[in-house]
Amino acid sequence: MSAHLIRGGRLVDPSQGLDEELDLLLEDGVVARLGAGLEPPPGAAVTDARGLVVTPGLIDVHVHLREPGHEYKETVESGLMAAAAGGFTAVACMPNTEPVNDNRSVTEHVLRQAARHPYARVHPIGAISKGQKGEELAEFGEMVAAGVVAVSDDGWPVKNAHLMRRALEYARHFDLTVIQHAEDLELTGDGVMHEGEWSTRLGLPGIPGAAEDVMVARDLLLAELTGGRYHVAHLSTGHSLELVREARRRGVRVSCEVTPHHLLLSDRAVAEQSFSSHTKMKPPLRSQHDVEALLAGLADGTVDAIASDHAPHHPDEKDVQFSAAPFGIVGLETTVSLCLDRLVHGGVIPLPRLIELLSTGPARVLGLPGGSLAPGQVADVTLLDLERRITVDPTTFRSKGRNTPFAGWTLRGAPAATFLAGRPVTLP
Amino acid sequence: MSEPTWRRKDLLGIAPLSAEEITLVLDTAESFLEIAERPIKKVPTLRGKSVLNLFFEASTRTRSSFELAEKRLSADSLNFSSGSSALVKGESLIDTARNLQAMAPDLLVVRHQHPGVPHLLAERVEAGVINAGDGAHEHPTQALLDALTIRRHKGRIAGLKVAIVGDVAHSRVVRSNVHLLAKLGASVTVAGPRTMMPVAADSLGVTVCYDLEEALEGADVVMMLRAQLERHRRALFPSVRDYFRLFGLSRARLARAQEDVIVMHPGPMNRGVEIASEVADGPGSVILEQVANGVAVRMAVLYLLAAAQGGGE
Amino acid sequence: MTKAARSQHLRVQRTVLDAGGVARAIDDMAEALLEEEPAGDGLMLIGIRTRGLPLAERLAAAIARRSGVTPPIGALDITLYRDDLSTIGPQPVVRGTDLPGPIDGRVVVLCDDVLYTGRTVRAALDELADYGRPRAVRLAVLVDRGHRELPVQPDVVGLRLDTTPEQVVEVAFADVDGSDAVRLLARAGEEEEA
Numbered sequence: 001m002s003a004h005l006i007r008g009g010r011l012v013d014p015s016q017g018l019d020e021e022l023d024l025l026l027e028d029g030v031v032a033r034l035g036a037g038l039e040p041p042p043g044a045a046v047t048d049a050r051g052l053v054v055t056p057g058l059i060d061v062h063v064h065l066r067e068p069g070h071e072y073k074e075t076v077e078s079g080l081m082a083a084a085a086g087g088f089t090a091v092a093c094m095p096n097t098e099p100v101n102d103n104r105s106v107t108e109h110v111l112r113q114a115a116r117h118p119y120a121r122v123h124p125i126g127a128i129s130k131g132q133k134g135e136e137l138a139e140f141g142e143m144v145a146a147g148v149v150a151v152s153d154d155g156w157p158v159k160n161a162h163l164m165r166r167a168l169e170y171a172r173h174f175d176l177t178v179i180q181h182a183e184d185l186e187l188t189g190d191g192v193m194h195e196g197e198w199s200t201r202l203g204l205p206g207i208p209g210a211a212e213d214v215m216v217a218r219d220l221l222l223a224e225l226t227g228g229r230y231h232v233a234h235l236s237t238g239h240s241l242e243l244v245r246e247a248r249r250r251g252v253r254v255s256c257e258v259t260p261h262h263l264l265l266s267d268r269a270v271a272e273q274s275f276s277s278h279t280k281m282k283p284p285l286r287s288q289h290d291v292e293a294l295l296a297g298l299a300d301g302t303v304d305a306i307a308s309d310h311a312p313h314h315p316d317e318k319d320v321q322f323s324a325a326p327f328g329i330v331g332l333e334t335t336v337s338l339c340l341d342r343l344v345h346g347g348v349i350p351l352p353r354l355i356e357l358l359s360t361g362p363a364r365v366l367g368l369p370g371g372s373l374a375p376g377q378v379a380d381v382t383l384l385d386l387e388r389r390i391t392v393d394p395t396t397f398r399s400k401g402r403n404t405p406f407a408g409w410t411l412r413g414a415p416a417a418t419f420l421a422g423r424p425v426t427l428p
Numbered sequence: 429m430s431e432p433t434w435r436r437k438d439l440l441g442i443a444p445l446s447a448e449e450i451t452l453v454l455d456t457a458e459s460f461l462e463i464a465e466r467p468i469k470k471v472p473t474l475r476g477k478s479v480l481n482l483f484f485e486a487s488t489r490t491r492s493s494f495e496l497a498e499k500r501l502s503a504d505s506l507n508f509s510s511g512s513s514a515l516v517k518g519e520s521l522i523d524t525a526r527n528l529q530a531m532a533p534d535l536l537v538v539r540h541q542h543p544g545v546p547h548l549l550a551e552r553v554e555a556g557v558i559n560a561g562d563g564a565h566e567h568p569t570q571a572l573l574d575a576l577t578i579r580r581h582k583g584r585i586a587g588l589k590v591a592i593v594g595d596v597a598h599s600r601v602v603r604s605n606v607h608l609l610a611k612l613g614a615s616v617t618v619a620g621p622r623t624m625m626p627v628a629a630d631s632l633g634v635t636v637c638y639d640l641e642e643a644l645e646g647a648d649v650v651m652m653l654r655a656q657l658e659r660h661r662r663a664l665f666p667s668v669r670d671y672f673r674l675f676g677l678s679r680a681r682l683a684r685a686q687e688d689v690i691v692m693h694p695g696p697m698n699r700g701v702e703i704a705s706e707v708a709d710g711p712g713s714v715i716l717e718q719v720a721n722g723v724a725v726r727m728a729v730l731y732l733l734a735a736a737q738g739g740g741e
Numbered sequence: 742m743t744k745a746a747r748s749q750h751l752r753v754q755r756t757v758l759d760a761g762g763v764a765r766a767i768d769d770m771a772e773a774l775l776e777e778e779p780a781g782d783g784l785m786l787i788g789i790r791t792r793g794l795p796l797a798e799r800l801a802a803a804i805a806r807r808s809g810v811t812p813p814i815g816a817l818d819i820t821l822y823r824d825d826l827s828t829i830g831p832q833p834v835v836r837g838t839d840l841p842g843p844i845d846g847r848v849v850v851l852c853d854d855v856l857y858t859g860r861t862v863r864a865a866l867d868e869l870a871d872y873g874r875p876r877a878v879r880l881a882v883l884v885d886r887g888h889r890e891l892p893v894q895p896d897v898v899g900l901r902l903d904t905t906p907e908q909v910v911e912v913a914f915a916d917v918d919g920s921d922a923v924r925l926l927a928r929a930g931e932e933e934e935a
Contacts (some may be wrong), residue, residue: 063730200626202565203603205544274551275544321521323542323563385500432834450835459818459837468871471821501821731835735826 003027004422005040006381009049013056014356015372026299026379026422035374049383049426052416056160056373057380059362060197060256062154062179062233062307063332068109069098076113076122081410082332083120083401084425087415089380090121091310091332092366095132096155102138107146113262117313119425120418121380123149123368125317127176128167132156137166143172149398150366152179154233157215159185163365164219168228177229177366178253180219182240187211192323194267195283202271203409204322207284209237216240220247223254231365232256234309236283238293244300255365256295257305260331260338261405266291269405270322277318277325278405281311298349298357303363306354308335312401317328328402330394337390338406340413344386351386379422388414438550438557441566442607450575450608456728457576457721463500474503474734477534482549483560484540489568489695490560497726503535503734509613516726521545525552535733538562547737556733558572564598564718570694571604573725575612576716578649581690586613589710591643592634592683594631594653594702595624595664601694605655606632613734619643620653621677623664640675647685651692652677678704682712690714751909751926757902763883763914763921766899767796769880771803771867773897773930774850780808783847783876787815789865790836795852795914800852813841817851822864838868845873850897856882860895884923885912 009035011022023038024031040046060083066074074082076093083091093110097103101110105352107124114122121366126143129135132153140151158180159162167292171178188207195206213370220243220302235241235256244256244302261281266288267364279285297303308331318325339358344351359382363371369378394402418425432452442450463469479498483491484588486509498505509590528536537558538546541563550557562565590609595617609616610633617635618625619642626696629636638641644650655671665671682689691703693711699705708715757770758766778784781911784804788797794816803809816839862880869878874889899925904910911924913919 038557097709195627197628197631199630200628201603203562203566203598203600206627316520318521319520320540321540321548322544449772456835459835462837466871467873471871472867473821473823473826710769731821738826 001043003032003041004047004050004419005038006047006054006409006425007038007240009052009054009383010334011052011054011373012352013373014352014360015056016374017100019352023390024373024381029421030377030379031373031377034373040142047417051385053351053384053386054384055287055384056359056377057418057420058336058358058382058408059090059092059307059368059370060088060308060310060332060335061092061362061366061397063091063093064096064328065093065110066311066312066367067113068106072400076110078400079115079189079310079312079332080114080117080119080122081427082330082397083286084418085398085415087247087331087336087382087384088332089382089418089420090123090370092123092125092368094125094152094154095127100132101128102130102132102143104139104142104146105390107143109147111423113146118310118420119427123366125150125152125154125179125335127151128158129163134159134163137170140170140174141174144176145364147241149368150177150179150231152181152233153228157181157183157185161218161222161296165222165226167224168230172226172228173228175367177231179231179233181233182215182219184211186215187214189259192280192284193270194286196267196287198267198271204270206420209239209286209290211282212237213239213243216243220244220252220254224250224252225314227253229253230255234259234262234283234307235303235306236262236286236290236294238290239256241293241302242295246304255304255305256302257365258297258303259307259309259404260335261329262286263291263294263298263306263337264342275322276405277320277322277404278329278407280322280325280327281309281329282327288422295348298343303357304365304412306335306339306357307362308332310399313403315402318403329403329405330397330399332399332402333397334392334404334406336365336384336415337392337411338412340384340386341411345412347354356362379419382417383416383418384413385416387415388412388416390414391410434736436736437733438546439568439729439733440557440559441680442545442568442571442611443566445611450572451571453572453725453728453732454576454579457572457724458734460724460727460731461721463589463727464723467541470500470502472502473496473731474501477503477734478531479503479505479535479537480528480531480533481505481507481537481728482528482539483507484545484563486510486537487561490539494560494724494726497723497730500723501727503730504641509738512558516740522552523549525549529553529555534737535730539672556737558729558733561600562598566602566604567600568604569722569726569729570601572594572729573718573722574605575608576650576691576721576725577626577692577714578690580721581714582648585609588614588648589617589646590614590649590651591619591647592651592653593619593640593677594655595645596620596629596653596654597624597626599653602634605651606634610634617643617647621671640677640679641684644684647689649690649692650677650685652703654694654696655698672701676700676702676704677707679706679710682707688712692715692718695719752929753934754908754925756922756924758900759793760915761870763923766883767799768803770805770883770897770899771800772854772880774800775804775880777896778848778850778879780804780810783843784812784850785815785844785847786812786850787840787853788819789861790816790818791827791854792912792914792917793817793851795850795916796854796881798916799914800850800881815840816861817865817868819861819864819868822868825862826858840872843873844869844875846876848877848879849875850879850881852881852885852905854883855910856880856885856893856895857934861888862893863891883912884910
């Protein structure tokens with residue numbers, strides 16, 4: 001029997017509507033009790049959390065751990081260390097590895113690696129189609145048996161509407177959420193940034209917002225048709241958000257996530273950072289108008305989760321001209337500080353709403369354990385220091401990826417510690 | 429009033445320049461025009477300086493113009509073009525930059541098919557970098573030579589009505605010209621097919637129109653852009669014939685412009701596509717003067733950047 | 742305060758020539774020049790920009806008064822021929838060279854306000870050579886302040902002035918500066934001239 005008392009912190013748990021100073025007792029991997037002035041049981045360890053915020057463990061539902069196949073970019077080990085360093089107790093990892101996670105053996109490999117490096121939980125996401133080729137459905141049943149929590153062809157959209165329909169239908173057998181990387185590749189063409197004022201000024205080929213919107217619109221109709229659970233990955237436009245809002249009113253089972261970079265940067269950043277490849281990702285940084293719509297979506301409840309779309313690349317791949325660089329940036333070690341500084345201290349949303357977006361919401365969207373500190377729930381806990389000031393320094397990242405547009409940003413608020421199944425996580 | 433000075437290490441675009449800096453380049457270029465009329469068309473100004481011309485994308489004209497400018501200033505110039513072994517495919521741009529830096533050049537002239545490459549090189553090398561065209565982004569020396577040509581004909585830029593016609597979306601010439609003309613007070617109309625107009629063209633501070641005759645109305649200057657129909661794998665225009673029907677500049681259409689209108693083209697021209705021969709060879713055409721002015725403008729830019737490297741006391 | 746004094750924290754130590762002195766010096770230079778070279782015979786005055794040009798104009802006027810012949814005047818911008826491009830910092834504006842005609846076979850009188858190291862004259866000679874082959878080149882300066890770094894000597898001098906390298910000789914011409922004068926300047930705080 002193990003016990004750990006976290007004492008004196010401000011406990012914020014949106015799942016129970018709590019925001020007050022409470023002690024939290026963790027026992028045998030689950031939440032045992034919440035209360036004021038709890039005494040530690042004999043032999044229990046005690047953490048003094050005065051001045052800190054105690055929340056259900058944060059969950060990032062969209063990361064790329066790159067293993068197997070691209071271990072030079074990231075491994076399960078380095079990715080999980082990055083997650084813990086960034087305040088996360090669980091991540092859901094995308095299947096676009098090599099080989100693709102479209103079968104039981106890849107899922108099991110990822111989970112085996114995760115078990116060897118228990119800095120955070122890993123929830124693998126399986127592919128929708130075999131090889132992510134968009135032709136035949138992958139074996140959802142086999143993958144679910146091995147531990148997959150959702151399906152997605154992330155990195156590639158499911159272009160074939162018929163296949164998408166069948167995926168939504170078939171996934172219902174397992175109550176799986178189908179996650180779509182919504183992008184019409186024909187509309188994207190050779191685009192490398194958002195099509196708008198800044199692509200016009202910079203002469204870079206543009207990716208119109210409509211490339212995302214047309215696919216979200218189609219998928220919502222298919223979700224309605226099938227009754228399937230549909231989740232929009234890295235939603236980036238005001239129009240897509242409005243489509244989600246409207247579909248939800250009609251009763252469509254839809255959820256969506258947005259990334260910190262789409263909330264905090266607009267396409268202007270490509271010019272401001274002088275064509276830096278760290279401003280190149282998919283979907284691209286959108287217009288200021290879209291940014292404002294997404295921020296409104298956080299406040300009004302339309303957005304279910306904030307996810308980093310952590311996409312590490314090797315420095316050699318990113319240290320090239322804009323057009324030649326791969327899409328994507330890392331996010332596990334910047335998300336929490338960016339959100340605390342710009343969203344909470346910045347007055348966009350209150351702290352409990354942020355915790356909902358980073359923990360309770362993600363758990364609900366994918367049906368994951370956690371997201372709550374109610375007694376009996378898994379004892380995954382994150383401690384946050386709202387006042388600590390940090391400067392983003394990619395050279396200190398645990399991730400192998402250094403590709404971030406936020407280097408040098410000074411931010412107020414940072415993760416202080418995580419607990420996994422009742423035990424404090426320590427990094428080597 | 430203090431004398432205008434040039435302090436920039438690089439010339440990456442027109443967008444960052446002030447009106448005073450642009451005017452300084454033009455005034456300097458005016459002085460250089462005279463050198464082409466001397467018996468010995470060469471001055472020793474850049475003796476001992478080395479200039480590398482890096483053309484990742486083929487461009488005989490711009491490269492020759494820079495080369496002539498370099499030779500007239502007595503610089504040692506070295507050419508690397510996409511075919512040459514120094515710019516092998518597969519080597520990263522950063523490695524190329526490191527290699528070039530090891531040669532300790534004073535100036536790099538860079539042409540690349542993608543926007544931002546000169547900017548990346550400028551960050552990584554000590555040499556001054558001149559953007560000789562980066563994708564559809566900027567082509568600052570072209571805009572400067574266009575401005576010099578206009579100024580020599582009209583005596584001013586401010587208050588002129590300039591129409592720029594053609595494939596606006598894919599033209600670096602448009603972007604540099606629009607920035608320059610706006611900074612010097614001209615009013616610019618861009619015209620072209622809707623399929624070749626960037627979505628936010630009006631954010632460039634220009635009037636956008638989709639009708640050639642409307643754009644030509646009262647114009648003091650008409651700049652035609654090269655229509656590179658063959659280059660577009662994505663359907664932007666159905667045929668050359670349709671293009672000329674809608675956007676080809678004929679003498680009859682040009683009659684809508686001012687009587688003393690000048691017609692410009694950055695070259696190479698597609699006769700019968702964007703411009704009729706009767707206009708290209710007509711009285712208002714200043715296309716060949718643009719070429720001559722190009723050498724003077726490039727001499728001015730090379731001189732100003734090389735001199736700025738002195739750094740002073 | 743004079744222009745040079747404002748820009749370089751200099752102060753005027755003394756006025757070496759006043760307006761009358763400058764006029765007399767230019768007259769004397771014209772006379773000396775005419776003794777050497779007849780005005781009508783291919784004489785051409787070329788002022789080195791910037792203050793060599795007003796000197797050339799004044800000399801031409803003085804020559805015209807004495808001989809009845811006004812020699813042609815030109816301007817030479819030696820910026821592109823300087824040997825210190827990399828050390829001068831914010832570069833001078835190139836104003837261009839403007840010669841009144843071919844120089845082949847002519848007697849060219851290079852005019853400059855102050856002769857100091859001789860480097861400007863070296864550059865001017867190089868530039869002239871690119872324009873042609875004059876029969877002869879003479880050098881006329883209003884002030885020779887010494888401290889030569891090259892073997893260059895003037896043919897006609899308005900005033901020889903002992904200076905220290907720290908001092909600045911400032912020449913003002915009525916046409917461009919409002920009044921004629923030659924002044925000796927020193928950095929503020931330095932000792933008075935010995």
